[in-house]
């Protein structure tokens with residue numbers, strides 16, 4: 001269980017959320033946690049099925065499907081749901097300043113062997129006079145199926161390489177191994193006017 005404060009209200013939660021006294025102040029935190037978990041787990045499940053069914057070249061467009069679908073579902077509530085990575089494939093997944101900082105923290109935890117399955121990060125921030133709950137959950141590459149599109153050069157077929165080159169000429173998202181930190185789910189929700 002880890003708890004620390006940086007800036008306004010920042011916690012790295014490892015384990016029981018109950019350990020965080022102010023959690024009750026944050027409407028929707030539980031829903032956000034569940035949403036992020038869905039992005040991670042359903043993407044992994046979907047890619048396992050899709051790569052088996054269509055091969056990696058045919059399944060290329062599916063990796064963003066869960067995240068985009070859930071983002072769309074929550075658009076009207078003003079929630080922003082996305083996946084971010086320092087080594088992004090789609091430039092739309094480049095982290096903003098806040099996300100880059102949290103990704104750095106996750107990477108530091110990972111380097112120390114302290115990134116847990118339940119590591120997550122929540123902050124209440126004020127941006128341009130509005131309060132937001134910002135939440136991030138690490139995406140660790142846990143399945144060998146990911147390597148057919150994010151692995152070492154010799155793990156990626158010429159067909160996939162050609163497609164990646166065509167669709168993502170600036171692709172940075174290769175060279176990963178199982179258990180690497182791939183990025184994070186990032187959720188940002190408006191909390192109403194500042195105090």
Ligand code: HEC
Nearest residue numbers: 044056059060063064083085088089090093146149173183
């Ligand atoms: C069939 C190829 C393929 C497989 C397998 C695959 N991905 Fe991806 N992945 C992609 C593509 C293509 C994108 C860019 C999607 C877009 O344009 O939004 C991407 C994007 C991502 C992103 C968003 C950040 C970025 O780089 O843009 C994450 C995170 C990610 N993949 C994680 C995974 C994980 C974890 C697995 C294994 C469960 C996996 N991927 C399996 C093709 C794949």
